[in-house]
Amino acid sequence: MKALQSILLPVAASLVAIVIGAILVAALGYNPVSVYGSLVSGAFGSLGNLGNTITASLPLIIIGLGIALSFQSGLFNIGADGQYWIGATAAVWVGYHFTSLPGWLHMVLCLLAGMLAGAIWAGIVPGLTKAFVGAHEVITTMMMSYIAILFARYLIEGGPMQQKGYIPQSPLIASNTQFPYFTQGFQQAQLSPISMIIAAIAVLAAWFLLYKTTLGFSLRSVGLNARAAKYAGIRVKLYIVLALALSGLFAGLAGAVQMLGVDHQLLDGFSSNYGYTAIVVALLARNNPLGVIISGLFFGALTTGGQNMQIASNVPASLTNVLEGLIIFFVGCERIIPQVIGWYRRRRSARAQTPAS
């Protein structure tokens, strides 16, 4: 029963958000049915749209795994965006160097570089300062996130990674490191089976790590009760560092996958916000790695559907941001829902009793 409840509540929260979104849309003078229709068809309406949705959700899923892992370890990694970009940067750098390597080895190297960079970015400064001087990880991961993005921007704006010319962008990665796209079905979607497989492996790895290994047992113990963890003989400080490093590792992997699978180079902008949306993805999934797939796809669908919604019904795509906000709100206060149900039941039973007495 509890398991069912833990699935139903986030779904209910999302539904409530969608209904309120509909009311909002109607109040703005649009037809909610057609607006939501365009959102859904934009996200799933064709094979190409579905492909786009999956493409958009992959980074959210992979980063979301890392954030779920940090939450389960009692830590709030709010700087995954920076870890994502530092991972992307490392992967791109490796991607246009070492071009004499065979393609598959070069790919693996890029991915490893991305993971390592993300892990170091989250593990060293936020991890060590949290473990040894108690600096709060919300602040340190956030600061490191800004540093990562500004550093990456410097690298391509006059820094050593800028491609010759005036446009702030890095060279393209070697063509044999670029993931091959689906040749049928998802052609326009910039979707590669390799990215999907990596995401699937990441999900399984996170799940396995959290629930089937002593490492995961230790991390969850530290997250739930650090004192008891210490009593159990777990080196709490070590696992705090590990938790943040692993969290960063997933974000870095997401960055690398995105570079090898979609972008192929660093471009100016750095405003994907994947790292922030992924926090909601993890929360909606209740930090369960398997749930992250669903909530990641959900938010991916909101992104692609939102773009279509704007084109088809002239509603600003930022309405999807509003929806996102509403969902965050309702997931955040999902405890309200059982309370409302309890209140309703009591009222009904009170009413049933009054005529009797």
Place this chain on the structure above:
Amino acid sequence: MEPVLEVVDLKKWFPGVKANDGVNLTVRAGEVHAILGENGAGKSTLMKVIYGLLEPTAGEIRLFGQPVHFRSPRDAILAGIGMVHQHFMLIPALTVAENVVLGDEPGGVRFDRRQAVQRVRELSERYRLAIDPNAKVGDLTVGLQQRVEILKAFYRKARVLILDEPTALLTPQETRELFNIIRTLKAEGTPVIFISHKLDEVLEISDRVTVMRAGKTVETIDTKGATPQTLANLMVGREVVLRVEKPPAKAGSPALEVRGLRVRSADRHERVKGVDLTVRRGEILGIAGIDGNGQFELADAIAGLLRAEEGQIVLDGRDITHLSPAERTQLGIAYVPQDRQLDGLILAFDLADNVILRDFRRPPFSRRGILNRRAAEAYAKRLIEAFDVRPPDFRRKASELSGGNQQKVILAREVSRDPLVLIAAQPTRGLDVGAIEGVHRQLVRLRNEGKAVLLISLELDEILSLSDRIAVMHDGEIVGVLDGAEATREQLGLMMTGQRAKEGTV
């Protein structure tokens, strides 16, 4: 006498557990009504239902003859029910007066502090609850914090007071003061519901006793004429042995030696100030002392949770002063910590995960970093059965167990690790007499098997009935070591206040 509170055929079911399943209770004006029952019998659940924290599945509660339906503690408070939980719900940073009036402050928009202090002072005089309204709650002792909780109840005009295991954390002196308060209330006609596992307390303070077993009330009797033995038998439903049978000690070589140990607590105060101690194989060494004299920091230091500032800890001839808690566990130190919820368990984990908490890195519970859940479940099943943990379900979260059963899980885990030294800090706190009997038997069994047991307890009776030797601790130092068979309460009581023993120092 007119009944103040009546509970009629009350039921409270949780998924899979009938915590209350037919409870009948009548509390009269001016009586102290004790509730007795084994761990998990449903006492706390009943009180939570009466206090509006839980909704009954069926049944009726009447207050002064009127049926009442409480939806929250707020309703219960308004109707005149006051409750002091075992875990206090106070805000340490606020003063006594602020805590008492919190949620129902005098004054309009602006908080009228003067009036608050005045009202609290009046109340504390009326009920003889001596306390300084301007003291910060965080600075108060447990006994005084409890007074604040009681004041809180009467500030809200409680007409019935529920005390759920109020003496579990109190010193004997504080317990006596609490009993004086209860007598004052009784004289005023306010009934008190009193839950305790300590039979002598129940006999001393209560007028009537209601016994609960497996969610049902089995009997209500007058306290007059009852003996500890009759109460214990009623409660457990069988003959209980209140005294521990113990063959003479065959103390062997030293298992644990502590030399010149100095320890600071987490808040950097020096709490252990140069302790020398030897626990031998085949003996139970009891540490007697008033709470706060360093005995629990000593235990933490031996287990490796607190660092030794100075001195040496030697286990079986091997210096372990600088080893990690995990390494000490591996070498044979088992530890039942004093705070089960804070240190001993991960409440959100199920029982299978909790029983392997100290050993999950080792086969059969894991191999090369991969957990073996089946092994954990099989082990949990065995321990649950051997130690009679209720309900016997390893998938249940530790948080869903009654306090006494949580303690059984910890004890089962530590004792079953086949340790060389067992440190047991308050191992029977909150346990019912039957369970205490079981724990004591386990400790004696370990000792008879040639293991060393270091027993730290605030209960003199427990120390006296189990220990082969008794070390008395005062202000971070051992003031003397007595032979367990010869020591008397009086002697220990004197030494616990810091007077050195004249004879028998070892």
